[in-house]
Amino acid sequence: MLSLNLKRALLESRLPVPPTFLLPWAASLTTVSHTTGAGNVPPPLLNTVQQVSAEEQAAGSVTRKAQTPKPKRVDPTTTLARSATVAGTERPTTPSTLFSSPVAPLSESVRDLLPLLQAQGSHYITAHIHDRPYLITQGDTVRLPFFMKDAEPGDVLRLNKATNIGSRDYTLKASAPAPKLKSATTTTRMVLDPTTGSLESHSRVMPATSLDSNTAGASAAMAVAPHFIPHIAKGKVSYLDERLFVCRAVVMGMESEPMRMKEKTKRRNRKIKTVRSKHRYTVLKIKEVRIRGVEEIEGGGELA
C-alpha cells in the first residue's frame, strides 16, 4: 500500500519537471504502437522541456495588473511529508525544516513585488479544499458542498493549497502546469526525409532502455517517472508555495438542506418507493488571509 508519505513526495516533488505521472493525459495516449522505451523524448520536445524546466525553477509569478505581465517564477511548492493520520488533516511535518536549515530562496520577482502586494489593503485568495477552488477573502462565510465529519464548530483550519493570491493591483499566481509529456510508448524520433532539402539531419535513435530510465529516476533530463501514470495526472493543478501566505478558517457549524423526496417507480407499476435526502454542509468563516513578508519567509518562521 502506498504510504501517504510516498504519495505526497511523488505528487509534490520539487523537480524542475515533475514526474510524468503528474502530467495531463488524454491526448498523450495512443493505440499506435511505437518503439517501446521509457524516457525517450523527441529532440524538439526535449528542448522545450529543458527550456520550460529552466524557467520553472519556481512555482509562481507575481504579475501586476493593468500592465503587460512579465511571467516570473517563484519557488516550487514545498514538499510536504505528511504523517499518516486520519484523512491527513493533522499538522504536516515539512522535510525542509528537517534537512535544510536555510529555506529555499524566493525568486527575484517575488522578493521585489511581494512587499507591494502585501502593502495593499485587502487580499483575496483562491484556496483549494479537496482540489476544489474557493475564491475567498477575510470575513467570508463559505458553505462547503460537503460535510466535514471530523470538524467540530470552533475548530480552526489552516488552508494551505492556493493557486492565486491577489489584491487590487497585484496577483501572485502559481506556475503554469508542466508541459504535456507523452508516455513512453507514444514518443518517437523524427526522421526527416533527406530528399526534401532540409539541412537538418536527424537520425532514428533507438530510445534508451526502460531500465536505464528507471534507474535514472525522474531526472531533469529525462523527466519521466519510473512509471508513467497518465490518468493520475489528469487535471493536476500546481499550487503556490505555502510559506507565502497564511489562511485560516473557523468551522462555524453545519447546515442542512430542506428534506428532499425522490419518488422512484416504473410505468404500470403501482409500487412507489420514496427516497429521502437531507444533505449536510459544513460552514466555514475565513478569519485570516495574510501574506507573509519576505523576511518572515526567508527567516523560516513557523506558523503565525
Added chain:
Amino acid sequence: MSLTTPSVRFFRITLLRSAIGLPKRTAGVLAALGLHKRLRTVYHPVTQDVAGQIFAVKELVDVQEVDQKLSDGQMRELRRPGPGFWVEKRVGQQAQEEVERT
C-alpha cells in the same frame, strides 16, 4: 546505473477504445484482461500469454512496461487529491488542556 534486472516486469494496460461493434472475441479478450470500461487500467505480468492477449486488442489499448504493479486501491490513492487544509486547533483538545491545567 544499475545493471540488475528486476525479477518481474508488468504490462500496464489502459483501454482507450471501446469494443462496441467489434466481434465478441475481442470483447472477450478485454474482459479476460479485466478491462470492462474505457480508460480503466490493469497490470499484468509480462508473459507470452498476456502479450498474445494484448496483441489481439492492440488497436484498443495503450501499453507500457513497468516494474511496479499497482492495485486499484493504490491507484485510487494516487488519484485522490490532498485535503488542502489541516486542523490547527480543535475545540475538544482545548477543553481537555484546560481541564488538565485546572
